[in-house]
Amino acid sequence: MNVPIENGNANGITDHDLVELRHAIENRSGIRFDESRTRFLSARVRQHMSERGMTHPSELLKLVRGSNAEYERLLERVLTQETSFFRYPAMYHALDTRVLPELHAKKFWNNPRTLRIWSAGCSTGEEPYSIALTVLKALELPEAWSIEILATDISRKALDVAERGHYSKRELEAISAEQLQAHFSAAGSDGYRVKPKLRNMINFAQMNLAQMVYMGRFDCIFCMNVLIYFSDELRAALIRRFYEYLEPDGYLFLGHAESVAQAKVDLEPIVIDDSLIYRKASAARAAMQEVL
Numbered sequence: 570m571n572v573p574i575e576n577g578n579a580n581g582i583t584d585h586d587l588v589e590l591r592h593a594i595e596n597r598s599g600i601r602f603d604e605s606r607t608r609f610l611s612a613r614v615r616q617h618m619s620e621r622g623m624t625h626p627s628e629l630l631k632l633v634r635g636s637n638a639e640y641e642r643l644l645e646r647v648l649t650q651e652t653s654f655f656r657y658p659a660m661y662h663a664l665d666t667r668v669l670p671e672l673h674a675k676k677f678w679n680n681p682r683t684l685r686i687w688s689a690g691c692s693t694g695e696e697p698y699s700i701a702l703t704v705l706k707a708l709e710l711p712e713a714w715s716i717e718i719l720a721t722d723i724s725r726k727a728l729d730v731a732e733r734g735h736y737s738k739r740e741l742e743a744i745s746a747e748q749l750q751a752h753f754s755a756a757g758s759d760g761y762r763v764k765p766k767l768r769n770m771i772n773f774a775q776m777n778l779a780q781m782v783y784m785g786r787f788d789c790i791f792c793m794n795v796l797i798y799f800s801d802e803l804r805a806a807l808i809r810r811f812y813e814y815l816e817p818d819g820y821l822f823l824g825h826a827e828s829v830a831q832a833k834v835d836l837e838p839i840v841i842d843d844s845l846i847y848r849k850a851s852a853a854r855a856a857m858q859e860v861l
């Protein structure tokens with residue numbers, strides 16, 4: 570039987586318990602629960618304990634410290650995974666009208682003509698599928714390219730949804746009728762499944778950004794609405810890594826509330842209509858700056 574957890578009684582969660590749980594999560598995932606998110610954490614921890622039939626936070630702490638599986642269970646509970654197709658239309662417009670045409674011109678004579686894009690913190694897949702749809706729309710002959718979209722997230726559950734590629738009509742509201750027809754097939758009473766051509770453009774993998782490993786260079790990196798959950802230091806360190814992993818002239822796409830300001834890297838801010846994206850200095854420009 571589930572035991573109700575009440576505020577302030579013997580079974581309640583004290584500030585000290587929350588600090589311990591916050592540390593256990595932050596030390597491994599980099600995710601911070603500052604003052605503004607303490608209520609959220611407390612509510613999720615209560616829910617978790619209630620569903621697991623635990624009466625005291627010390628039980629949870631012991632389990633989380635002693636077992637990876639238990640830590641991951643709790644982590645899944647406290648992640649924020651809000652996302653949607655074409656979440657910021659202006660960003661996809663910038664990708665469509667500025668970034669991809671530029672890459673097309675730059676790589677036109679390359680053999681093979683490669684395009685590598687990373688969606689870091691891809692949640693349930695809407696972001697990488699939106700990127701793939703934009704690539705198919707913007708490139709004249711996509712089949713002449715070797716395209717890889719790498720989509721990573723810390724959450725196994727979110728990746729399972731992304732890999733399944735099954736979305737409801739409501740979730741697909743931002744998809745045009747032509748794109749729906751070309752890249753999705755009806756599945757179930759109120760849903761659609763991503764067709765293999767679109768699905769195969771994306772490689773999904775579980776990865777903790779706080780323990781990032783090198784995966785080669787990318788033409789574009791999307792890390793939207795993820796860095797806001799990290800400390801200033803980790804955020805700056807990750808932006809420096811993204812900078813290293815970008816090709817010269819590559820682009821970084823961040824969420825609206827995120828900026829590269831504290832990372833001190835040579836990323837040029839570029840405003841395109843309502844969007845702000847960042848371009849890595851080209852090798853030639855970087856060399857010029859070293860001489861000067």
Ligand SMILES: C[S@@+](CC[C@H](N)C(=O)[O-])C[C@H]1O[C@@H](n2cnc3c(N)ncnc32)[C@H](O)[C@@H]1O
Pocket residue numbers: 598599600648649650651652653656689690691692693696721722723724727776777778779792793794795798824
């Ligand atoms: C709010 S969602 C953003 C999804 C998508 N990028 C967007 O903007 O719509 C944040 C995602 O970051 C993931 N995340 C949080 N901490 C992470 C970490 N340390 N490593 C990798 N992914 C993480 C979460 O699981 C979640 O799916």
